[in-house]
Amino acid sequence: MKLKFSKMHGLGNDFVVLDGVRQQFSLTPEQLRYLGDRHFGVGCDQILVVEKPTRPGVDFRYRIFNADGGEVEQCGNGARCFVRFVHEQGLTGKPEILVETMKGVIAPRLEADGNVTVDMGIPRFLPEEIPFLNDDDSIIHHLDVADDTLEISVVSMGNPHAVNVVADVDGAPVGVQGPAIENHPRFPQRVNAGFMQVLDRHAIKLRVYERGAGETLACGTGACAAAVAGIRRGLLDSPVRVTTRGGDLSIAWGGAGCPVLMTGPAVTVFSGEIEL
């Protein structure tokens, strides 16, 4: 089977994007891992599939697979690329679309300057919503990782996040603590591990060790989760500029019960065809 794809990125978090509206396919985990492989395949952090919606009132269905082949609930940088892709491919002319994901509907909007703003939905904090094995829903939890006890906040942006505040993000042991947090037994569905350094009340630096992909240059849902965790911990005020290794995102959140708005770029790098 030959499949057409686009290679895209949001701040260096990169994607293979497949049009499942005009192409018929169903991919095995092995084929997904091949697409994501940087040496033997195309190479990416996530594979995004654009499909027809399964429910009335929405424009598309958006499926997300990590480079390890596992399907996941949400992807923020991918959502911005998604809206650019459906425009560039002529699948819609609407600047604002409603997109069905595994965990609810998100609303990305293509701005006049080419950036994309996405309503990422309402963040959730209850342990069972993450999921996180814990007795209470406090804002800070203690997590034993290797020889350390970390003070983390847990946030679901549809997908699970653990956010750890550090003094110096560039010196943070992301490569060691990241996989230990990702696979910690208190996160039964694994977790994305964020390391955030607060610069001032409206600015942070962030690195994320992503579930199923390793450390990426940026993580959109990770940026939302970090900004929300920082606001809940009284360290930050909305809006928050999140500086990742791949560039900056702007995150706005009005507090409990409000949706998180994420604004940033989305770029198409090249298009191609691959035999699977």
Ligand SMILES: N[C@@H](CCC[C@H](N)C(=O)O)C(=O)O
């Ligand atoms: N890069 C993403 C998140 C992708 C999914 C994540 N690795 C997970 O397993 O939940 C983003 O920009 O949000």
